[in-house]
Amino acid sequence: MAAQSPIANGDDPGSLQRLSLIGFDGTIPGGLIVHPDRQNLIYGLGDTVIIEDIGTQEQVLLSEHTNKVTTIAVSKSGKYIASGQMTYMGFAADVIIWNYAERVKHCKCSLHKVKIEALAFSPNDLYLVTLGGQDDGSIIVWNIETKQAICGAPAQVLSAGSASCVVFANNRDDLFVSAGLGTLRVWTLDVTNRKIRPEEVSMGQLKRDIRCMQMSDDDSFVYCGTTTGDLLGINVGSKMFQYIGPEKERFSKGVTAMALLKNGEILVGAGDSTVATVKGKDNAFKRTKKSKKLNQAGEVTSIALRGEGHQFFCGTSKSHIYQFNHSEFKETLVRTAHYPAITDIEFPYGTSELFGTSSFQEICIWHRATTQELRRIVVPNMTCNAIAFSRDGKYIASAWSDASVRFFLPESGKFIFDIKQAHKREVTALALTPDGMHVISGGGEGQVRVWKIKECYTNKGKTYTNELVGEMKEHKATVSCIKVTEDGKSCVTASKDGTCIMWDLERFVRSQIIFANTQFNCVCFYHGQNQQPCQIIASGTDRKIGYWETFDGSTIREVEGSLSSDINGMDITADGKYFVTGGADKLIKVWSYDDGKVTHVGKGHAMAVTKVKICPNSQYIVSVSEDGAIYIWSFPH
Amino acid sequence: MLQEENIYNLIPREEVKPPKPARYTSKFKQMAREERQEGKSGYKTMGQAKVPVPTTDNFLKKHSKEPKLPPREHVFAGEPFTYPDADRRRPPVPHKEDKPLMGLRTTKNFITNNAVGNIMSVPKKPDKNFVDTRGGDKWPLDPSGLEPKFIHKKDFGQTPGYLVKRNKEVIRAQEEYEAYIAEHFRRGAMKQLSEAERQVILAGLKANWEEIHHQYQGLSVVTDTVPKKNRKERMEAEMKQLERDIETIEKHKVIYIAN
Incomplete structure (x- = not known):
């Protein structure tokens, strides 16, 4: 997607100031790296490469990629960072080399297609080897200084599978190794003749899919981790496979990350979230006693040594970052993030310090200032589509894809009760009335239902029951957003069938309906001078933001919300002067309500923005996106 | 909850830490210091400034420093000391200078007597002991239960006398009780007809039947009138009744008469 003008019309808008970012893409193999200066973590998130100070947690974002970053590498001296991306079929996938000291782009290398699989720097920062993906199948060597490609070659023979990792020698600038499914090659670089020459490593009968590699310090051996869960020791000099292990105690779900320690041990991360050390001894690999299985962490996709490895970080596919102390082999969970798309975001009433987010399987409560996760509620295999906090703060209501509405205690995260089969299909939208006694839920089939929550005291303590008090069947498709007025007597629902309906919550009938040629994603009340909800704004897939009168449903105005893609999230300030939108164009836009003009634009999201919220005291904007990232922006007005 | x-x-x-309270100082600190100083200063000098002069009547007296014992209560002045068991004691051994009563002296040679007594005496049997371990302690055998003692008793294996006596008493009490019960029943029971009485009744009944039968045989052959017929029928009924009674009494050996 090319850079585009974010302005719909009018003057040049200012840019939003980003305060912090919560997110980590754990699916990149080796995607979490400690910079050689030992002070900064480097990781990817969507189309961004993030450099984060370990101590102060200050983040610098390097975002020039046009799509998801698939691989990251840091040169041995730490001078350069390289990152590769994926793109659409048939298009060129870029590799960008960044200058670490200045945090700017050094050069862009685009010869590969579709996807960059792996990157490796030569030890003296002279060359960069890039490995293309399955659809590209080539390996290219670049001169970093001249920013030119030196030469390229097919990465593997046609009969072999695709290569997936590449590693450079530690002492020589002319030797590197590539490996993958059924291929393992040692390459020598001849710069003067602009040639790279491969030599196949003879593996005998052994067939393995190699996913990670490490070169020993003296360049004599290459250690490979395989999907089978064992390690291979390859002699680089003779190009011979030498030994395999650990026999009989292979790593479950494959070896997914490796790191070499100075004492000759190999740190191994496995697909079953095990982190262990392996000793290469007597032509065999043996597991040592140091082994730890991380709790519910997914695959260990990267192990990053800090310095010599006395401390190291592990990144997992579920976006956890663990900090390990090597001597005690004890882990601390230092960072968590959502790994799937975030579906909703909500502030508790009246506070800007906390907010909750929901995604596949989980609800998280975050502290805004420290960006730390405070609580996590997990319901396996369900997607939480929406959450709401009761105004008294006593419970969290959440809408789930298994058609039930679940309630949780906010501090302990304990499940209190649920409304089973609340809708015929999944529950897609949810709102609580200001008194907290009624839940309004919208379903995938288009019904809007009102439930009364009753507290009762039994000998077991406080329990809750629910009662269906109202059922409103007007929408023909998924209800995407519900907003309730301050008095709790009416609400507005937006639906994918192209209607927004205002409901009377006392008689459970429609009071007003708005038709548009769109699929509505979001709707907001505008409170006028008399604090009455006199107008609504809504937007959806037609990229237009519509203003409507609540009194008679007449259109006031329509403005172009985005030039390219649909709008997913919208929120309005309490005084109604400004509103914020976010959409699939990855931009956050702050609008002046009266002018209908963009005042500020926030760039940074790597994927489509799913929801955006202004905090209750109008100081921050929080936006979430499909890649699991949470951005916190300062509100400009 | x-x-x-x-x-x-x-x-x-x-977390707002409450400011630490000021360090504790005793409010008596000054006073304590002064008191301590006061107490000390008297001895810090070469003695008290003014020592009271001893008076002439307060001189040191004999035994005045000895401990004084409490007075003995039960001993009265003048009475000689007596032991509490003086009345049960035997008279004291005569003194060597006491004269024998009436000048009588024994001629018994105690030395020879004792020697002869010792020579003739049966030697003491050694104690029956057992030793628990080698080089261990010895214990009297008799109370240990290791020696079979009780099976050599004369009445070993016999029912003790008190049990025999008690069993007899039990049997006697049972008999008495049964007798009493039988008596009781007998008193409350119906009168039984004795064999003789039964025979008498039986004979009487048979005699009656014989008599009626005799009359019956003497009836006219033709019963042509009502009185004749009535008479015959009455006699037949009486005989029948008598036959039934005889049969009843003959059939039952034991007959009770209801009260």
Whole structure:
């Protein structure tokens, strides 16, 4: 997607100031790296490469990629960072080399297609080897200084599978190794003749899919981790496979990350979230006693040594970052993030310090200032589509894809009760009335239902029951957003069938309906001078933001919300002067309500923005996106 | 539920430490210091400034420093000491200078007598002991139960006398009780007809039947009138009744007469 003008019309808008970012893409193999200066973590998130100070947690974002970053590498001296991306079929996938000291782009290398699989720097920062993906199948060597490609070659023979990792020698600038499914090659670089020459490593009968590699310090051996869960020791000099292990105690779900320690041990991360050390001894690999299985962490996709490895970080596919102390082999969970798309975001009433987010399987409560996760509620295999906090703060209501509405205690995260089969299909939208006694839920089939929550005291303590008090069947498709007025007597629902309906919550009938040629994603009340909800704004897939009168449903105005893609999230300030939108164009836009003009634009999201919220005291904007990232922006007005 | 959960409690708060209270100082500090100083200063000098002069009547007296014992209560002045068991004691051994009563002296040679007694005496049997371990302690055998003692008793294996006596008493009491019960029943029971009485009744009944039968045989052959017929029928009924009674009494050997 090319850079585009974010302005719909009018003057040049200012840019939003980003305060912090919560997110980590754990699916990149080796995607979490400690910079050689030992002070900064480097990781990817969507189309961004993030450099984060370990101590102060200050983040610098390097975002020039046009799509998801698939691989990251840091040169041995730490001078350069390289990152590769994926793109659409048939298009060129870029590799960008960044200058670490200045945090700017050094050069862009685009010869590969579709996807960059792996990157490796030569030890003296002279060359960069890039490995293309399955659809590209080539390996290219670049001169970093001249920013030119030196030469390229097919990465593997046609009969072999695709290569997936590449590693450079530690002492020589002319030797590197590539490996993958059924291929393992040692390459020598001849710069003067602009040639790279491969030599196949003879593996005998052994067939393995190699996913990670490490070169020993003296360049004599290459250690490979395989999907089978064992390690291979390859002699680089003779190009011979030498030994395999650990026999009989292979790593479950494959070896997914490796790191070499100075004492000759190999740190191994496995697909079953095990982190262990392996000793290469007597032509065999043996597991040592140091082994730890991380709790519910997914695959260990990267192990990053800090310095010599006395401390190291592990990144997992579920976006956890663990900090390990090597001597005690004890882990601390230092960072968590959502790994799937975030579906909703909500502030508790009246506070800007906390907010909750929901995604596949989980609800998280975050502290805004420290960006730390405070609580996590997990319901396996369900997607939480929406959450709401009761105004008294006593419970969290959440809408789930298994058609039930679940309630949780906010501090302990304990499940209190649920409304089973609340809708015929999944529950897609949810709102609580200001008194907290009624839940309004919208379903995938288009019904809007009102439930009364009753507290009762039994000998077991406080329990809750629910009662269906109202059922409103007007929408023909998924209800995407519900907003309730301050008095709790009416609400507005937006639906994918192209209607927004205002409901009377006392008689459970429609009071007003708005038709548009769109699929509505979001709707907001505008409170006028008399604090009455006199107008609504809504937007959806037609990229237009519509203003409507609540009194008679007449259109006031329509403005172009985005030039390219649909709008997913919208929120309005309490005084109604400004509103914020976010959409699939990855931009956050702050609008002046009266002018209908963009005042500020926030760039940074790597994927489509799913929801955006202004905090209750109008100081921050929080936006979430499909890649699991949470951005916190300062509100400009 | 002790405290209801609330989302707002999750907001991390900066812990405000209450300022430390000032260090404790005793309010008596000054007083204690002064007192201590006061107490000390008297001995810090070469002695008290003014020592009271001893008076002439307060001189040191004999035994005045000895401990004084409490007076003995039960001993009265002048009475000689007596032991509490003086009345049960035997008279004292005569003194060597006492004269024998009436000048009588024994001629018994105690030395020879004792020697002869010892020579003739049966030697003491050694104690029956057992030793628990080698080089261990010895214990008297008799109370240990290791020696079979009780099976050599004369009445070993016999029912003890008290049990025999008691069993007899039990049997006697049972008999008495049964007799009493039988008597009781007998008193309350119906009168039984004795064999003789039965025979008498039986004979009487048969005699009666014989008599009626005799009359019956003497009836006219033709019963042509009502009185004749009535008579015959009455006699037949009486005979029948008698036959039935005889049969009843003959059939039952034991007959009770209801009260």
